[in-house]
Amino acid sequence: xxxxxxxxxxxxxxxxxxxxxxxxxxxxxxIIVRNTHEPIISRSDFEHVQELIRHRQxxxxxxxxxxxxxxxxxxxxxxxxxxxxxxRRSGKMVW
Numbered sequence: 001x002x003x004x005x006x007x008x009x010x011x012x013x014x015x016x017x018x019x020x021x022x023x024x025x026x027x028x029x030x031i032i033v034r035n036t037h038e039p040i041i042s043r044s045d046f047e048h049v050q051e052l053i054r055h056r057q058x059x060x061x062x063x064x065x066x067x068x069x070x071x072x073x074x075x076x077x078x079x080x081x082x083x084x085x086x087x088r089r090s091g092k093m094v095w
Contacts, residue, residue: 005039
């Protein structure tokens with residue numbers, strides 16, 4: 001948005017001021033202020049490039065939800081365990 005002279009505000013909300021924990025605000029609730037500064041590129045060029053980027057994106061190959069997200073923690077350090085997929089041929093889930 002900045003490239004075409006717009007500024008996008010209210011993308012995050014602070015949920016807890018003590019811990020400074022922030023959460024993302026849905027895109028529909030973002031506040032966009034148009035023409036705040038001189039654009040770098042034209043709006044039509046920007047939209048064209050955004051469309052090219054959208055078509056280039058590949059869909060996720062793994063649509064298995066992580067059922068243990070936020071639940072499993074390391075016994076030694078207490079950090080959350082992450083799920084990732086083995087990049088070898090087996091494609092197994094690894095913790």
